[in-house]
Amino acid sequence: MKRRRVLACLAAGVLVTALCAALSRAAQDPQTQERYLDQVSPGGPDVRLVVFNPEILCIQSLEVLRKNGNLNIPNLTVIGVYHAKQSVNFAAAQRYVRERGLVWLKFHEVSAEISGPAVFKKNACTPEFEAIAAKTDGAIFFGGPDLPPSLYGKKTNLGTAIADPYRHYLEVSAVFHLLGGSQDPGAPALLDRRPRFAILGICLGHQTLNVGTGGTLIQDIWAEVYGKTCLEDAIDLGPEQWHRNPYGLLLPADNIRNYAVHSLSLDEKGLFCTALGFRSSDHPRVLSSHHQAIGVLGKGFRPIAASLDGKVVEAVVHEKYGGVLGIQFHPDVLARDGELPCRQKPGDPLTSYNAIMAATPPSAKFNEGVWTWLAARLVESHGK
Secondary structure (H helix, E strand, O other): OHHHHHHHHHHHHHHHHHHHHHHHHHHHOHHHOOEHHHHOOOOOOOEEEEEEOOOHHHHHHHHHHHHOOOOOOOOEEEEEEEEOOOOOOHHHHHHHHHHHOOOOEEEEEEOOOOOHHHOOOOOOOHHHHHHHHHHOOEEEEOOOOOOOHHHHOOOOOOOOOOOOHHHHHHHHHHHHHHHOOOOOOOOOOHHHOOOOOEEEEEOHHHHHHHHHOOOOEEOOHHHHOOOOOOHHHHHHHOHHHOOOOHHHHHOOOOOEOOOEEEEEEEOOOOHHHHOOOOOOOOOOEEEEOOOOEEOOOOOOEEEEEEEOOOOOEEEEEEOOOOOEEEEOOOHHHHHHHOOOEEEOOOOOOOEEHHHHHHOOOOHHHHHHHHHHHHHHHHHHHHHO
16 A cells, blocks of 8 residues: 555656646747747847738748848847737647747737727727837738728728738737827827837738728729729739739639739839839839728828839838838748749740849849848837
8 A cells, every 4th residue: 555655656746747847848938838928028139020910821931031031130039919819720820830940930819809999999909019019129010801991981892801800900909009090199109109110011911001090991903993893804904003913813724823013113202212222213023912002091101102103002101100111012922932933824934923023123122122121120129
C-alpha cells in the first residue's frame, strides 16, 4: 500500500512537472498568445506593426516583403488583429505561422462586442484601439470584401456583397478612433497623441480609411462612373478603365485572373512626387481588383493619384497626419504573386505581372516605393 502511494505521488509529481513545463513553453511561445498586446508595454525595443485581418495570404505577402528587403526593419514585430466573430478561421493562419517558425508574427484577438450603430462612437472595442495607438507604431488595413453601405449612409446596391460585417465594424471603428471623422467632429482622435503613427490602407483598406472618417463609396465603378452594366460593354472601355479584369469574370480561362493592370496619373504636389521622387509625367502601372471606389472624401483626406481619365481616386493622404496613406491598388499581391503566369485577355502571350511592370518603368520601382515609404514611416513613428 505504502509503495503504491509513493508511486502515485511520483507519477503526480511527473505530471505536474510536465504540465508546468508545457505552460512555461506556452508562455514563451508568442504564437500561443492570442492577446499579444496585453503582454507588452508602450515603447519597447521592437518596431511594432499591426495588420488587420491576418489571413494566410496577407502573411505570405509580408513574408516575401521581409525576405526581399522591402520591409527592411530588423527588429520588426507584426501583430495580426482580428475580431472573434469574423468569418475567417484564423486558427489556420496561426497554425501556418507556427509551422513556418514565423516568430516575428503574433496574434491579438478582439472579442468585445461591436455593431454597426456603435462604430462611430466610444464602444466596447475602444480600449483595443487605444492599446494599438499607444503600444504600436503603425497599421496596415489589407484588401477584402465590400463594406456595408449602411456605414456610409447608403442603401445596398444589388451588386454589393457583404461577406464579413464584423471585420468591417472593427476596422472602420479603428479608423474612426485613430483619425477622427465627420460623423462626430468633436470626438478626439487617438493620433493627436501620435501624429507620426504610420497607416497604410490597401484596396478595401483604402476605402475603409475613407468611410471611417465620414466619406462615401461608389458601389460599382462600371455602372456608376461609366454607365456600363454588362461585362461585354466594360471590356469595350479598354484596360485603363477596367480596375478589375472583366475577362476573369466572363471567361475564367487559363491564367486569366481578376486582377487588372492599368496606369496612374500622379499629383505633382502629392507624396509620390514630393517624397518618393516620381514625376507627374510618370504613369506607373499598378495591379488592382476592385469594383468600388471612393466617392465623397472622408475628413482630412486629399487625393494624390487617379486613374488616367481622372474618374477614379487611386491614392489619398491625410493632411493632418502625414504617415497615413490609402492606395486603391495592390503592391502586396504584386510582391506575393508577381511571378505567377498570367494573361490580361484571351490570346495574349503568357507573361507575369512582374514582367509587365519591368517593361513599363517606373512601374516596378513605384510599387516597391510604397513599402520603402511605409518602412521609413514605421521607424520614424517608433522613434517618436
